[in-house]
Amino acid sequence: MKLIILQEKLKKGINFIERISSRSLTLPILNNVLISTEKNFLNLATTDLEIGIRWWGLTKIEKQGKTTVPARLLSGFINLLPNKKIDLETKNNDLFLSCENHQTQIKGISADEFPIIPKIEEGETISINSKDLCKGINQIVDIAVPSITKPEISGLLFFLEGKQITLVATDSFRLGEKKIFLKKKPSSQKEISIIIPQKAAKEITNIFSEVDKELKIYFSPNQIMFELGMEETPHPEIQLISRLIEGEYPNYQEIIPKKNTTQIILEKDDFLNQIKSASLFSGKVNEVKVKVDPKKKEIEIFSQNPEVGEYKSSVPGKIKGEACEVSFNHRFLMDGLTSIRSAEVSFELNKDSGPGVLKPIGDESYVYVVMPIKGS
Amino acid sequence: MKLIILQEKLKKGINFIERISSRSLTLPILNNVLISTEKNFLNLATTDLEIGIRWWGLTKIEKQGKTTVPARLLSGFINLLPNKKIDLETKNNDLFLSCENHQTQIKGISADEFPIIPKIEEGETISINSKDLCKGINQIVDIAVPSITKPEISGLLFFLEGKQITLVATDSFRLGEKKIFLKKKPSSQKEISIIIPQKAAKEITNIFSEVDKELKIYFSPNQIMFELGMEETPHPEIQLISRLIEGEYPNYQEIIPKKNTTQIILEKDDFLNQIKSASLFSGKVNEVKVKVDPKKKEIEIFSQNPEVGEYKSSVPGKIKGEACEVSFNHRFLMDGLTSIRSAEVSFELNKDSGPGVLKPIGDESYVYVVMPIKGS
Numbered sequence: 001m002k003l004i005i006l007q008e009k010l011k012k013g014i015n016f017i018e019r020i021s022s023r024s025l026t027l028p029i030l031n032n033v034l035i036s037t038e039k040n041f042l043n044l045a046t047t048d049l050e051i052g053i054r055w056w057g058l059t060k061i062e063k064q065g066k067t068t069v070p071a072r073l074l075s076g077f078i079n080l081l082p083n084k085k086i087d088l089e090t091k092n093n094d095l096f097l098s099c100e101n102h103q104t105q106i107k108g109i110s111a112d113e114f115p116i117i118p119k120i121e122e123g124e125t126i127s128i129n130s131k132d133l134c135k136g137i138n139q140i141v142d143i144a145v146p147s148i149t150k151p152e153i154s155g156l157l158f159f160l161e162g163k164q165i166t167l168v169a170t171d172s173f174r175l176g177e178k179k180i181f182l183k184k185k186p187s188s189q190k191e192i193s194i195i196i197p198q199k200a201a202k203e204i205t206n207i208f209s210e211v212d213k214e215l216k217i218y219f220s221p222n223q224i225m226f227e228l229g230m231e232e233t234p235h236p237e238i239q240l241i242s243r244l245i246e247g248e249y250p251n252y253q254e255i256i257p258k259k260n261t262t263q264i265i266l267e268k269d270d271f272l273n274q275i276k277s278a279s280l281f282s283g284k285v286n287e288v289k290v291k292v293d294p295k296k297k298e299i300e301i302f303s304q305n306p307e308v309g310e311y312k313s314s315v316p317g318k319i320k321g322e323a324c325e326v327s328f329n330h331r332f333l334m335d336g337l338t339s340i341r342s343a344e345v346s347f348e349l350n351k352d353s354g355p356g357v358l359k360p361i362g363d364e365s366y367v368y369v370v371m372p373i374k375g376s
Numbered sequence: 377m378k379l380i381i382l383q384e385k386l387k388k389g390i391n392f393i394e395r396i397s398s399r400s401l402t403l404p405i406l407n408n409v410l411i412s413t414e415k416n417f418l419n420l421a422t423t424d425l426e427i428g429i430r431w432w433g434l435t436k437i438e439k440q441g442k443t444t445v446p447a448r449l450l451s452g453f454i455n456l457l458p459n460k461k462i463d464l465e466t467k468n469n470d471l472f473l474s475c476e477n478h479q480t481q482i483k484g485i486s487a488d489e490f491p492i493i494p495k496i497e498e499g500e501t502i503s504i505n506s507k508d509l510c511k512g513i514n515q516i517v518d519i520a521v522p523s524i525t526k527p528e529i530s531g532l533l534f535f536l537e538g539k540q541i542t543l544v545a546t547d548s549f550r551l552g553e554k555k556i557f558l559k560k561k562p563s564s565q566k567e568i569s570i571i572i573p574q575k576a577a578k579e580i581t582n583i584f585s586e587v588d589k590e591l592k593i594y595f596s597p598n599q600i601m602f603e604l605g606m607e608e609t610p611h612p613e614i615q616l617i618s619r620l621i622e623g624e625y626p627n628y629q630e631i632i633p634k635k636n637t638t639q640i641i642l643e644k645d646d647f648l649n650q651i652k653s654a655s656l657f658s659g660k661v662n663e664v665k666v667k668v669d670p671k672k673k674e675i676e677i678f679s680q681n682p683e684v685g686e687y688k689s690s691v692p693g694k695i696k697g698e699a700c701e702v703s704f705n706h707r708f709l710m711d712g713l714t715s716i717r718s719a720e721v722s723f724e725l726n727k728d729s730g731p732g733v734l735k736p737i738g739d740e741s742y743v744y745v746v747m748p749i750k751g752s
Contacts, residue, residue, distance in 0.1 A: 073656055073684060080653045094685065101674075102653060106685040277456045277478060280449055298477075308449060309470065309482040 001037055001065025001090040005057065007083045007099060013044050013055040014075045016207055016238055020053050021046040021071035033074060034114045035088075035095065036066035041235065042088075045117055046071055051200050052117030053207070054239045058232065066111040067093045073106060117241060120218040120225045126160065126186040127214050130228070133180065134209035136167050137201050139339045139366060140176035143169040144198040155195040155245040157252070158224075160186065168252050169198075172371075174332045175255055176339065179365040192219055195249055200224075200242035207240060256369055257355055260348035262292050262321035264299055265361065268345040272337040274313050278303040279330040281311035287373050288330040292349065294319045303330070317347075324352050327373040333358075336368035377413055377441025377466040381433065383459045383475060389420050389431040390451045392583055392614055396429050397422040397447035409450060410490045411464075411471065412442035417611065418464075421493055422447055427576050428493030429583070430615045434608065442487040443469045449482060493617060496594040496601045502536065502562040503590050506604070509556065510585035512543050513577050515715045515742060516552035519545040520574040531571040531621040533628070534600075536562065544628050545574075548747075550708045551631055552715065555741040568595055571625055576600075576618035583616060632745055633731055636724035638668055638697035640675055641737065644721040648713040650689050654679040655706040657687035663749050664706040668725065670695045679706070693723075700728050703749040709734075712744040 017033060024030040034045040040061055045054045067090045077097070078086075086099040093108035137156070146154050150172075157168040163182045168175065204226055208215060211228060218225040222244055230237040278288045282303040291300040299317050304310035326349055333356075337345065342360035349356050358368040393409060400406040410421040416437055421430045443466045453473070454462075462475040469484035513532070522530050526548075533544035539558045544551065580602055584591060587604060594601040598620055606613040654664045658679040667676040675693050680686035702725055709732075713721065718736035725732050734744040 070684070076656050077653060080649060101691075102650075102687075102689040104653075104657065104685060104687045107683065273456060274478075277453060277480075280452050281480065307483065308446070309480060311478075311480045313478040315477075 001035070001061075001067065001088065002063035003037065003042060003059055003061045003088050004085050005042060005059040005088065007078065007081045007086055009057050009059065010042075010086060011078050011081075013042070013057050014071070014078050016055045017044050017046045017053045018071045018075040019206060020048055020051055020203060022048045024048075029068065029109055029113045029115070031070050031072070032068035032109055032114065033071040034066065034068050034111055035090075036111060037061050037064045045114075047115055047117050049115060050197060051203055051240065051242045053203070053241075054117065054236075056230070056235060056237055058230070058235075065090050067095055067108040068111055068114050069095045069106045069108045077104065077106075118223055120220045120223055120241065122220075124187060124190065124192060124219040126182060126217050127184055128165070128180065128182055128217060129212070130208040130215045131212045133215060134205040136165075136178045136180045137205050138209070139178050140167055140169040141198060141201045141205065142335070143171055143174060143176050144201075145171040146198075150250075151245055152195055152247045152249050155197045156201050157249040158192075158194050158196050160192040162186075162189070168249070170250070170252060170255070173329065174336065174368065174370040175252055176336075176369075177252070177256065177367045181365075193249065194219070194224060195245035195247065196224060197242060197245055200240070203242075204240060207238060255355070256367060257348070257350050257357055260321065260357065261351050261354070262294070262319065262324050262349040264292060264320075264347045264349075265318040266299070266315055266345055266347055267317075268337055268340060268343060271315050271317075271345065271347070272334060274301050274315050275330050275333050275337070277313065278311050279334070281305055281308055282330055285373060286329040286331055287327050288333065289325060289327045290349075291325045292319060293323045294321060295323075321349075322351070324349050326352055326354075326356060328356060328370055329373060332370045336370055339368060340366065377411070377437075377443065377464065378439035379413065379418060379435055379437045379464050380461050381418060381435040381464065383454065383457045383462055385433050385435065386418075386462060387454050387457075389418070389433050390447070390454050392431050393420050393422045393429045394447045394451040395582060396424055396427055396579060398424045400424075405444065405485055405489045405491070407446050407448070408444035408485055408490070409447040410442065410444050410487055411466075412487060413437050413440045421490075423491055423493050425491060426573060427579055427616065427618045429579070429617075430493065430612075432606070432611060432613055434606070434611075441466050443471055443484040444487055444490050445471045445482045445484045453480065453482075494599055496596045496599055496617065498596075500563060500566065500568060500595040502541075502558060502593050503560055504541070504556065504558055504593060505588070506584040506591045507588045509591060510581040512541075512554045512556045513581050514585070515554050516543055516545040517574060517577045517581070518711070519547055519550060519552050520577075521547040522574075526626075527621055528571055528623045528625050531573045532577050533625040534568075534570050534572050536568040538562075538565070544625065546626070546628060546631075549705065550712065550744065550746040551628055552712075552745075553628070553632065553743045557741075569625065570595070570600060571621035571623065572600060573618060573621055576616070579616060579618075583614060631731070632743060633724070633726050633733055635726075636697065636733065637727050637730070638670070638695065638700050638725040640668060640693045640695050640723045640725075642675070642691055642693040642721055642723055644713055644716060644719060647691050647693075647721065647723070648710060650677050650691050651706050651709050651713070653689065654687050655710070657681055657684055658706055661749055662705040662707055663703045664709065665701060665703045666725075667701045668695060669699045670697060671699075697725075698727070700725050702728055702730075702732060704732060704746055705749060708746045712746055715744060716742065 289302040298314040344361040665678040674690040720737040
């Protein structure tokens with residue numbers, strides 16, 4: 001392999017794919033980036049066996065070839081070079097780079113040892129705005145938790161029905177549901193219900209949230225692929241492919257209350273700030289109590305810890321419905337409020353022991369459900 | 377105790393003193409801040425038994441008194457409050473705070489259990505600009521290392537002679553020496569040579585680097601105190617008092633080479649960048665080789681690691697003196713270059729195995745000495 005590429009272009013490519021390279025001691029090839037040429041494209045690829053990322057850059061190829069070198073070393077080195085032309089050449093499996101007065105030789109491992117990253121070439125495809133998708137994922141992705149007994153909730157439900165995608169995550173103490181609407185109808189009318197691993201969902205937002213373009217999503221029975229096209233040609237620039245989590249996602253809709261006994265409209269930042277203050281005085285189960293009296297124009301917040309002291313405050317709000325007193329884990333309430341972007345929030349309660357619901361005012365696409373702490 | 381204070385003022389005070397409170401399990405009182413009144417001043421104090429910090433704020437005191445409460449809890453809480461009046465009151469040892477709709481009770485421990493922070497009221501004093509002192513400390517403070525066999529080098533030498541302060545730190549692999557000049561002569565002409573613990577030196581920069589005022593330094597045989605005055609009155613606003621490290625600082629001047637066999641003038645950022653690149657390819661002892669040939673207009677930089685690969689580059693420079701080849705630990709070279717603020721640096725070598733010296737061009741007040749890696 002022999003080629004010339006601008007530092008800026010190579011830096012962009014390596015920074016996209018570098019993150020996924022693992023620090024595997026048992027399988028050192030996973031630390032490496034696969035560098036190969038395809039006609040007049042340089043291709044970089046990394047994988048952790050669950051997720052694979054490929055990047056292509058149009059450049060001047062003098063001689064086709066391929067090798068693999070440590071991804072973090074290459075990335076660290078490329079990032080320090082000036083934005084000039086870089087000569088890349090392979091000899092045996094080693095990579096020789098020269099750029100102005102810098103010359104380096106990086107020990108490589110044969111490309112034949114690099115695991116095959118699957119491709120999806122047939123099946124359902126849809127097109128979605130990358131920013132819409134990434135914003136939606138970001139609202140719920142941190143709710144999911146690794147679980148051995150319930151592997152389904154280690155991932156995000158991705159449910160496609162007509163022009164609507166529903167994303168769901170839960171850790172069984174709280175649940176987030178986000179709806180995203182497609183501009184174009186998918187290629188077929190079939191419903192698709194899959195579970196995407198949390199790590200893959202996070203990588204999608206890391207890679208695609210900076211661009212504001214249409215992403216193509218390809219579905220296969222065991223894999224999902226997200227693809228961004230190049231500006232200058234119809235060739236893909238980045239592909240992220242992930243295996244799916246097998247199994248059926250819990251019937252989460254049962255958990256979202258259909259109605260409420262009390263509804264409060266609050267200023268989000270004010271409410272969040274008071275929960276933060278109250279959290280300093282809460283006990284071992286992170287308990288913060290919310291007391292609502294529809295005769296008042298504010299809700300009361302309490303917390304106490306026999307070792308630390310106690311806290312009491314109030315937040316002005318518009319209250320409808322019944323009086324109630326409910327305790328929540330302050331961390332779960334704060335997470336829910338942080339995931340909401342509107343200035344006002346609707347906080348819906350169901351008597352003293354039913355789940356609480358947070359919804360942004362003026363945005364029907366997002367719901368956050370939080371279980372109360374019972375018996376307090 | 378009963379008083380009223382503005383949130384902004386109390387926040388400023390608590391943020392100054394909070395950092396030094398430890399998380400001591402054996403002596404829980406050290407986690408606490410001592411809150412007391414002195415005439416019309418509120419006084420906050422924390423200590424870790426090595427360093428003590430006191431802050432005073434002029435305010436409206438209704439009733440004198442004192443108590444101690446957990447410093448981090450108080451600070452976390454005060455920081456979240458709005459900038460309004462806070463009512464502070466003690467009952468038994470507990471602290472009751474109320475601010476707008478927030479009310480809290482914080483469990484306290486009797487002020488009688490709080491360790492006495494010593495005062496220095498007599499002895500030598502000098503006056504120094506806080507920014508000059510903090511900048512000087514920052515250039516060398518990270519060089520010092522905790523050492524049980526040589527406790528002296530766990531601290532910074534502070535040597536006062538006439539109008540000149542010399543600060544020195546070393547870990548026996550490298551050494552930094554910084555001279556600071558006083559505007560006013562000290563109260564007596566006695567030389568003072570003391571060793572300040574590294575942690576105290578770091579706290580000085582944390583606390584005083586944001587202000588650009590005259591600091592008073594008080595000396596006693598076992599303690600040093602740094603004091604910042606209040607704007608509105610002659611009363612002190614902040615005092616940091618630290619114990620000193622006993623013993624005699626090593627005769628470091630022997631280590632600083634009086635002459636050199638080779639001198640190179642280099643662009644600092646260019647040199648630093650090349651050492652960073654070379655560091656990626658260096659081996660287990662962090663070795664980077666510098667090769668100088670006075671016939672050339674550049675120095676060469678090499679590194680290699682049989683497992684990773686090798687690196688070669690050059691940096692343009694003005695060379696005087698003999699040819700030589702010296703290996704250094706890249707981390708020590710980078711630390712030295714980072715501590716220098718001038719655009720150009722003088723890099724002085726002493727044959728193939730003598731120490732290297734880095735000096736900023738146009739600034740005689742700073743010297744950084746780095747030992748070579750021998751036998752390579």
